[in-house]
């Protein structure tokens with residue numbers, strides 16, 4: 001982000017490395033989330049807890065919509081359209097917060113507690129680890145919004161925006177797998 | 191200059207304050223919720239994590255990033271700090287990979303010595319049957335802490351070699367993410383402190399593997415270890431991402447993949463394992479941590495009334511073993527691949543011959559790294575895992591011997607007919623090969639499920655993996671320290687003391703591993719404070735202890751040699767080994783900005799037999815130095 | 817002048833991609849939900865999730881920038 005001190009070609013070289021580094025981090029985290037998914041199948045097998053289906057669909061849609069706004073924000077930054085950029089960014093943060101509240105208040109407020117057998121452990125383990133990433137994503141968005149308001153991103157130099165955006169989409173991708181694994185797959189034991 | 195200007199002192203203060211704050215706030219929340227005033231394990235978990243954060247803030251590893259978030263530029267500052275003596279660089283955040291490499295190295299040695307001290311303590315206890323001066327729980331705590339501290343020492347040691355050598359060997363001036371590099375080092379310090387503290391907060395008794403549900407019921411010390419290892423894992427992950435990007439993006443002109451020094455290949459392979467598999471030990475330890483602190487039953491096969499009410503299945507103990515070994519088998523390759531890389535790197539230099547089958551050796555590292563992901567079940571033959579899986583895991587385990595064998599043959603062929611000079615680094619390389627051979631030959635009987643049913647959990651296993659780790663990591667690490675010592679300090683170590691070190695340590699180690707294997711075959715179980723005098727293993731046990739002390743004393747000689755020579759050693763020439771590697775073409779000690787101009791690679795790295803062939807051509811500005 | 821036009825073309829294309837990907841992923845989510853309600857097999861649900869993830873990785877996360885070095889013009 002050190003704008004003035006580096007030449008554009010230096011910036012580009014570092015950008016290339018930053019991208020690769022961030023993607024490697026994603027791959028690394030894939031093993032974390034993959035481990036949780038595997039634990040889910042190991043412990044739950046073909047069963048799943050009885051969860052509020054409507055809630056699951058709503059939070060999933062909210063997160064997907066937030067990803068769409070994040071995409072718009074990045075397009076805005078790429079074309080130096082500040083209004084689009086900032087508006088979409090704030091929308092993303094709001095939707096992200098709505099997702100978080102949906103999980104923490106309504107999902108965690110349900111019947112199952114963390115200490116209720118493998119259902120509780122995995123349910124809270126998966127949603128908790130994911131929520132932690134959503135929360136950190138929101139913090140990142142706020143930081144980017146703060147710097148965006150001060151006009152610190154240009155069409156040539158906005159790695160901060162890009163990093164924040166692909167991190168956010170990544171968290172969405174994780175949920176794409178977690179949602180069916182938690183809500184849809186298997187049958188509720190009777 | 192005050193003490194507080196040392197980063198590490200501020201870090202420690204930060205950790206203390208953070209821990210107190212974390213525990214305090216958690217307890218306050220508890221009280222506010224109307225619960226009785228009590229420090230539960232959950233509060234301590236919060237304290238540990240906030241404490242680690244406090245350390246990182248205090249030491250200053252987060253300062254630049256925080257400024258970036260506020261849009262403040264922070265140019266990368268290199269060179270000794272202003273207004274402070276230059277040795278203070280080593281005790282605070284510094285972005286030079288050479289400083290960070292040394293920081294890793296010293297931390298690794300400190301851990302190595304402390305963990306060794308623990309080992310000698312419980313070896314004295316084990317020399318004779320009956321309980322002498324340790325009770326069962328203390329024995330378990332010391333033995334377990336020895337194990338995990340050694341694992342930590344080796345991971346940190348890998349970080350030392352990777353960070354110091356990789357940029358130099360690929361001809362660049364630093365790692366691609368210097369701040370991440372510093373963060374990755376410093377997170378080890380609070381982590382190591384947590385592991386040390388574990389002994390004083392109730393201890394723990396599971397051995398380094400932390401199998402659930404034993405670890406779920408272990409005393410509080412367990413929690414410290416779980417989180418400490420988690421943080422060290424974080425360091426591993428960040429460090430290896432840094433290495434991978436550096437190797438892929440920062441090679442000097444002309445250095446294509448098959449012209450990299452072989453050590454770089456092995457570090458790349460190690461990093462591929464470390465950045466991915468480490469997440470799973472982190473996850474499994476976090477799960478145990480959560481099960482302890484919150485009662486989330488991932489592993490304990492018990493059903494609470496609440497669980498029955500929601501129709502939930504119970505936790506499963508084998509899940510832990512699967513997650514744990516999925517990392518921890520590949521982890522052994524994280525240690526040994528750099529070690530084997532050092533062996534392949536040094537052999538050509540000291541036998542003045544090309545490395546035999548360079549490409550095969552390079553690719554064998556990659557093959558080992560990838561195949562290592564498919565063998566974890568060989569640790570679980572007796573655990574009650576699915577019987578049909580025994581044969582597949584046995585086959586994959588045996589297959590890994592193929593790429594490992596490639597390395598062995600390459601070493602022998604490299605030595606064959608070479609002009610061998612037996613200086614200390616070379617001695618340790620040869621010692622490493624001999625010991626790794628013991629480790630490699632004792633492995634297959636464990637990998638065959640029928641024989642492992644008898645060997646599992648005996649001292650034979652202890653003999654096996656100590657030989658594998660000493661041969662695969664400790665000996666090469668020592669060889670590397672001797673070899674690059676003149677490059678790092680500009681002075682030569684003492685050859686006489688070095689040879690003494692070698693001739694005390696190597697036979698000591700042969701004796702130790704063979705005796706361990708033997709008492710194991712005779713019925714000595716592992717991880718136990720006492721043994722049956724009827725086994726007839728008195729001599730064996732005594733020999734192990736004596737050998738242990740020989741190794742300990744030899745390590746003290748090593749330490750003395752390093753310290754004395756760094757201050758008073760003979761001044762070394764820039765290239766005392768006539769190495770072709772880029773880092774030996776620049777002055778010693780290496781200047782702040784290693785290469786004045788990027789060196790250009792024009793030939794093959796190991797053409798030692800052809801004196802005229804050029805590997806590195808230095809641009810005029812910097813070659814004037816030698 | 818020409819540059820400007822080109823720029824806004826690009827921008828429009830970007831919007832279109834975003835909307836199409838969003839709609840497809842949303843539709844797939846609905847399909848998932850419906851399949852699950854009539855007891856969908858785990859493999860099928862997983863396959864749909866894979867497609868959704870691939871779309872996001874390719875079009876929202878621009879994984880191809882890793883090798884084409886695009887963006888930031």
Ligand code: HEM
Nearest residue numbers: 522526568569630633634636637642646647655658659662
């Ligand atoms: C020829 C190659 C090798 C084979 C076939 C092999 C096989 C095995 C097997 C089957 C076990 C489990 C034994 C048991 O617990 O019953 C084992 C344990 C172990 N091996 Fe190896 N091994 C080989 C090389 C290595 C190497 C190179 C290392 C690394 C430094 C290593 C480190 C370990 C460790 C640390 C353990 C003990 C784990 C524990 O605490 O339970 N092995 N080995």
Ligand SMILES: [Cu+2]
Nearest residue numbers: 519566568569
């Ligand atoms: Cu293994």
